Amino acid sequence: MSFWRAIGTGIKYIWKTINVIREIFLNLIFFVIILMLIGLLSDSSGTSSTPQNGVLVLDIEGIIVDVTTSDQELYNITKKLNNDKPDLTRENSLFELTQKIDQATNDPGIKGIILKLDNFAGADLPALQYLAKYLMAFKDAGKPIYAVGSSFDQKQYYLASIANEIYLINQGSVSLYGFATNNFYFKSLFDNLKINTHVFRVGTYKSAIEPFIRDDMSDAAKQNTTRWLTTMWGNYLHEIADYRGLETDDLVPAPKIMLSRLKSVSGSMSEYALDNGIVDKVLSSYQANTILDASFNYAPQLSIYNYQLFPNRMRSFNNQLTSSKVTKPLIAVVFVDGTISTGKSASNIAGSDTIANQLREIGNNNNVHAVVLRINSPGGGVYASEAIRSEIVSLRQKDIPVVVSMGGMAASGGYWIATQSDYIIANPNTITGSIGIFGVIPTFEKSLAHIGVYTDGVSTSPLADVNVAQDLPDEVNQLIQMNIENGYDNFVSLVAESRMMSYDSVDHIAQGQVWLGQEAKSIGLVDQLGDFDDAIVKAAELAGLSEYTIDWQKQESSLLVELFGGYSALLPKSALELIYQQLPASHQLQQHLAFWDNLTDPQNRYVYCLNCSDIK
Structure with missing residues (x-):
């Protein structure tokens, strides 16, 4: 007995020693970080003194999203701690970027724009089109735009095609091959x-659940995806051809013709791009910089990140407006960005609690005369989606018009929310529809039995005996399926009522089918094709406003999340992580993991379009 007591005492002392060492180590790291932050904060205080004239450099790093959850000042600090290494996961606000370009268009201190897109990781096509709209306005104002890069992928080239001239660095390439969407399938793994x-x-085309029950895409899902993906590629191709003043067949010929032309220049991708009018010049970095400097009379270059919005514009990004500050009626902009789930919003998560609270506060604010609901979501739980929709009902009962602006995606639960609005505006390339519903419950009785673990017990009813360690009773299967069918009936009925269509008409275009915005307009799922600006104009019209201020409702993030999120950016990325980021369906895999992490619907009912995105 004394032997085991001695062993236990020894283990306790060892654990205490390890704990003390751990605490000392963590405290040292904490104090070092605090000292570094203090130093960097003092350095960053001079950011506003950066000259605000010259050539604006659109050196976008990372991705473009509707709304960011991270504090940009803190991000700048962590970037300095990481030796200013590019972060391809950085989030950039679409609307802040376009406001800066719009300001630069009328700013006499800005002489032109240089697009440096090597670190731009992309955006959905509607976001690119919206950004292009403001770049075209800048160009139409008589200010030149130049694009320079070591290579251009399709999303980078979309923006570059707007430029007066495109410079490709020696040995570079332009990848214009077509759109593709891929997914991972896990049936054999399970x-x-x-x-x-x-x-x-419920729904013939409700393919969101296929990755968990198949090893490949069903024929119905392939047919549906091929239809809208082909249309989207055609839209993309015609737009870049128009920007470049070329025929689509010359810009992106059939593969055999492309390979033949490439062979004629000995396989040189840069020479191929030059000979076919895809770029204007192939140069060394030194030559490109020399030409650009001379073109702008050696004016200083100013990063888009250092270009400050004027105070009157910055007010529109402040969601803390008080009655004393408001001089014009407000149009509130609320974001539904990411997977719709119960709880608070976070990166890629549209938390129903956060959004419902914002809508509720808006309804109690006499200064708010209209709302634009910006939806960029594949959907999520029925309960969370309905919580947001019900708050929209409350707003309309208070005579506050609600206009939905669909971004890159407003599918399934995203469309469920949109049904209660006064008006829906979608981009022609918005991915929407997916009106269907499903439930999924994994059980692990076979996995546990394989390692010799079993569960047993008694219950007063088969409906009471449900847990993941045993198979679902047949009665439970029947109950859940009937509940899912009821949810589908509710979904179709909501759409039919809001769109003034018959139940059968909606059911015909529902069944989980995915539609592009231009298709959705023709079948009655949206009211107008347009962009965010059109939604603001429509909201003002419905509210009878001639003057207004936009009040952007931002997603809040805790300081703890900010600090640890920023700290994670300092950590070097492993080779495996870098490879993972380049997988053709890496975003899908992240969505799958996020989906499983957010199986929070009380009745296990989901209106979710899991494989509607990640277009390469």
């Missing part, structure tokens, strides 16, 4: 892990 996946769904 079979090997002996996970029993119980699926309940």
Whole structure:
């Protein structure tokens, strides 16, 4: 007995020693970070003194999203701690970028724009089109735009095609091959892990659940995806051809013709791009910089990140406006960005609690005369989606008009929310529809049995005996399927009522089918094709406003999340992580993981379009 007591005492002392060492180590790291932050904060205080004239450099780093959750000042500090290394995961606000370009258009201190897009990781096509609209206005104002890069992928080239001239660095390339969408499928993995996946769904085309029950895409899903993806590629191709003043067949010929032309220049991608009018010049970095400097009479170059919005514009990004500050009626902009889930909003998560609270506060603010609901979401839980929709009902009962602006995606639960609005505006390339519903419950009885673990007990009813360690009773399967069918009936009925269509007409275009915005307009799911600016104009019209201020409702993030999020950016990325980021369906895999992490619907009912995105 004394032996085991001695062993236990020894383990306790060892653990205490390890704990003390751990605490000392963490405290040292904490104090070092605090000292570094203090030093960097004092350095960053001079940012506003950066000259605000010269050539604006659109050196976008990372991705473009509707709304960011991170504090940009803190991000700048962590970037300095990381030796200013490019971060391809950085989030940039679409609307802040366009406001800066709009300001630069009328700013006599800004002589032109240089697009440096090597670190631009992309955006959805509607976001690119919206950004292009402001770049075209800048160009139409008589200010030149030049694009320079070591290579251009399709999303980078979309913006570059607007430029007066495109310079490609020696040995560079332009990748214009077409759109593709890929997904991971896990049926065999689940079979090997002996996970029993119980699926309940309504809708022939409700393919969101396919990755968990198949090893490939169904024919119905392929047919549906091919239709809208082909249309989107055609839209993209015609737009860049128009910007470049070329025929689509010359800009992106058939693969055999492309390979033949490439062979004629000995396989040189840069020479191929030059000979076919895709770029204007192939130069060394030194030559490109020399030409650009001379073109702007050696004016200083100013990064888009250092170009400050004027105070009157910055007010529109402040969601803390008080009655004493407001001189004009407000149009509030509320973001539904990411997977719709119960709880608070975060990066890629549209939290129903956060959004519902924002809508509720707006309804109690006499200064708000209209709302634009910006939706960029593949959907999520029925309960969370309905919580947001019900708040929109409350707003309209208070005679506050609600206009939906659809971004790159407003599908499934995103469309569920939109049904209660006064007016829906979508981009022609918005991915929407996916009116269907499913439920999924994984159980692990076979996995546990494989390692010798079993569960048993008694219950007063088969409906009471549900847990993930045993198979679902047949009665439970029937109950959930009927509940799913009821949810689908509710969804179709909501759409039919809001769109003034018959139930059968909606059911015909529902069944989980995905539609592009231009298709959705023709079948009655949206009211108008346009962009965010059109939604603001419509909201003002419905509210009878001639003058107004935009009140942007931002997603709040805690200081703890900011600090640890920023700290993670300092960590070097492993080779495996870098490879993972380049996988053709890496974003899909992240969505799958996020989906499983947000299986929070009380009735296990989901209106979600899991494979509607990640277009390459």
